[in-house]
Amino acid sequence: MERLAVQTTKHKQIVDITDLVNEHLRSAKKKEGLCHLCILHTTAALTTADLDQGTDLDMLDAFQGMIPKLKYRHPHNPSHVGDHIMSSLIGPSVLLPFEKGKLILGTWQRIVLVELDGLRDRGVVLSLIPS
Amino acid sequence: MERLAVQTTKHKQIVDITDLVNEHLRSAKKKEGLCHLCILHTTAALTTADLDQGTDLDMLDAFQGMIPKLKYRHPHNPSHVGDHIMSSLIGPSVLLPFEKGKLILGTWQRIVLVELDGLRDRGVVLSLIPS
């Protein structure tokens, strides 16, 4: 179990962490199995995505537009509750196969950290599972 | 592999099951690894969430408001199909790291069972994975 640190640089941001994860896999003893990544926050999430030009901004716009405009109860800043809700919906973790010290991903598939309330220092726990 | 029973008490409800899971981890032989939770239903889901006061109700309102108002085909009660759809979208399982017999979670992060068609007895399968 290792902790990765990811510094986001914008208020809303899709951060491609594929290379960061592959770097850790390259130096790991286990060469094959499943790689688990889990984010320890409630306004950020992990998933995989296509990052063709502009698609990161499209995703952020869509995620924001998806939240119904309702009278929310969340304290201090009710309009900010959408960030918590999208984070729960996207989910806090991904589990992906790797072999020969490298993630197995589709041609266009990248691992992304979805920052919904940055900029912040985000913590991600990486665990390797034999399979 | 163990089965946890969770009784929901409302028709729509966010149930914090973090303490229930930590209780099982405390008495488990494995002290470190990944904890997998999987719900065996199609109108309930598992994820992590911020549970600041009122946020549970905000989430339920948002989940319901997110489902487009369309002419659905689902038999018996078509308006109920949104519960199935949100359950598929949130997802049936979470996988989270633990150490020293306790979940590793962010400061505000809780494991929640999202009840979309209660009140019911819900079954959750807990499995521990070495990592």
Place this chain on the structure above:
Amino acid sequence: MERLAVQTTKHKQIVDITDLVNEHLRSAKKKEGLCHLCILHTTAALTTADLDQGTDLDMLDAFQGMIPKLKYRHPHNPSHVGDHIMSSLIGPSVLLPFEKGKLILGTWQRIVLVELDGLRDRGVVLSLIPS
């Protein structure tokens, strides 16, 4: 680690892959543990679902209706970006317990491949984890 091939036959489609997965589990050496499935694409996703008559089409309609109608930047065909976004939101993988060479699922629960931009040959990586 094994690769399953799934050929989708429609542009938008919910494909029930439960029997395909159970077939692999029946002939696997590991009889108990967790079964991980990961799709290697950015316009398809995996989850569990209720498949009562017509519910597959309801899901597809809801997923499409959920994407806000905005001016997107995705190259070539911006309207197609919703397929990428729903694929990231539903998620690329599922992890489910199995015992006696068979998935543990709820009565109505099926594993589904959500095809958002078919028809295509889709690749799914299956890994078994001891627990």
